[in-house]
Amino acid sequence: MAASTVPGAPVRVTYVISAVNKALAFEWIAKHLNPSKVALSFILLNPGDSELEQYIRGLELPVARVIYRGKADLLRAIREVRSQLKTWKSQVVHTHLFDANVVGLLAAWSVGVPRRILTRHHSTLHHQYFPRAVYYDRFTNTLTTHIVAITEMVKRILVEKEGVKPQKIRLIHHGFDLATFMQPKPERVAALRQKYKTQDAYPVIGVIARQTEWKGIQYIIPAFATLREQYPSAKLLLANAHGDYQKEIQALLQQYLPAESYEQIRFENDLGSLYQLFDVYVHTPIDDHSEAFGQTYVEALAAGIPAVFTLSGVAPEFIRHEENALVVPFADSAAIAAAMQRYLTDPTLRAHVQTTGQAVATQRFGLDTYLCALEDLYCG
Template sequence: MHIIFIISNETSVPYFKWFAEKAAQQTVHKFSFVTLYTSTPKMIEDVGKYGWQCYWFKYNHQNRKTGMISTFFQLYKLFKKLQPDVVHTHLFDDSLPGLMAARLAGVKKRVITKQDTTFHYFYAPKWVVADKFNNRNATHIVPVSKEAEKFIIEKENAPVEKITMIHHGIPPELFTQQSEAYKKELINRYHLEGKKVIGTVARLIEWKGYRYIIEAIPDVVKKYPNAIFLFVGQGDQQTELEVLAKELNVLQYIVFTGWIDRDYIPSLYSLLDVYAHAANFEPFGFVIPEAMMNAAPIVSTPTGSALDAIKYKENGYLVNYKDASSMADGICYALEHGAAFKEKGQKTALEMYNFERMWNSYINLYIKA
């Protein structure tokens, strides 16, 4: 079976690399990769070292309409030439031209993983009709969480019979490599000794919900005056969040770390007394399984991977959307009882969000499609 993966607007995608590596360990299925990007993508090297072909079509998302028309014809020619058994798209900008080209080229199995579910609905409503068009062109639709599945059915009118929910997966061995030296360095860098550490790893943007964590801090520090909040990420909202923290007189409890080197993240998770997640809606959210695999107690809004994995007060704590009081209650509960979440949460994540499970689910879908 010949499977073609397509992605847009990314120079490199970790799980494409994982698929390429895993696929090289077997001889039953052939994989090819296509990337739509402005300049020569790193993905050519990522998958090439495992013996797979990566095709690059120049594409600039800032000229979306013109770019998609050009890309459509290029993809159509490629599919006619290669005659793959499966074409698998992942983001809107590759799905619209990719699925249409695959359908017209006679590709029988056309899979779309809806990685950017809800974006158009909330931020660019005029494009929702195109999301629905993608659903029609696909033979199989893959939401990455139960919440995303519900949204696709209710808001995009996707046929239930086309849908197979498959969680994203990550290789635990790549995301749980903790280092005592890194831990000591992080403790010293951010003055964490003797602190109750609450951390969040996400872009500093509105829908990630940082404001509700900040608004929860006054109630948390009343009970835990030694609490410190690490906000790991960058984004356009940082100045606004700093102003809010000053207004609430809690800026002294927050450290805006910027992005931390990827190699340090597992060690960072291991230092957290609470991982706080306040996103308004997230199709999946890789940080949740990453934090859980490193035994960080989770307090999260009921979205994406958190909603699917967390059992309330058993292996984590779910809070209401856009509710600072609920977030404060959750953080305080986890600071007192979170030790009980560690092992159970880790076990859940290793079972639900393991890359091997994801790989097997997709291979089964391709075969049965």
């Protein structure tokens, strides 16, 4: 598809996204990407309507829904995406997530879209757990003109494990509308305290992680049980509480904790307010490579919540022990318990990591820096 370019006209960029109901990152891009440089449109591969689709329509940006429920819809989805790309005369296609990579890049390649980009949102997940999916990753890599690596670790995986040429890769960290986490509305925070019954709990330990093995929640639960021996009113909030390891997590909760000491939250829209319920935040993936990015590392620091981390995903690039967080070894419940205890007994440490954490989040992960990098990628 040879799309004519009018000098000075914005570049026509189409996002193809699969299996997303709501995502703040795409909302921020839709709202804030400079329309004088980028004419943005969206194709959403979903089985039905979504909060993201409603949000985009509210901004009056072009959006098309392609019904997609699985591989049986693959060929029809490719045809529909091809047709939409031709209608919009897209000059750039940027795909996000596995099905969108396959459908969107095949469609874009087949109609001759000159710039075809995917953002790699997973790290070694397929290599470890779904080896057949690695063939699809290698295939979609070949269909691109550019690949966005969201961390240095993802870049290493692409180059060392999948043979992608380094010059094809752009390292672009996620950007955040940090005010969402730094300046939540007090009335919303109060409403969530009541909703999740934390008014009389202390300390409240927060976890926001899908319940899958490599997230390491199985090591946080025994650590929290140890903490409760000294703090009987402590409460554990497990948000994003769903996933393929949910049965095992439930068994551990029943083994270690009384029912009133924890709350499982399948989904909470207002993450900026939710963080403010936590006295300590914990995120402890089991190795350095399973997490591709880990947005929660940035969110927790931006929210000013003292955090206990293992170094996975983006964390090795900016998390520093006793400077902006406490770092613990992988798969170590005793170390997690000890780190939580340190925060609760050392107010000077708490204040220090809160201040330096918010500073580094602001310096490295602001939304403006992210949007400028995307504009350069699309227009350069």
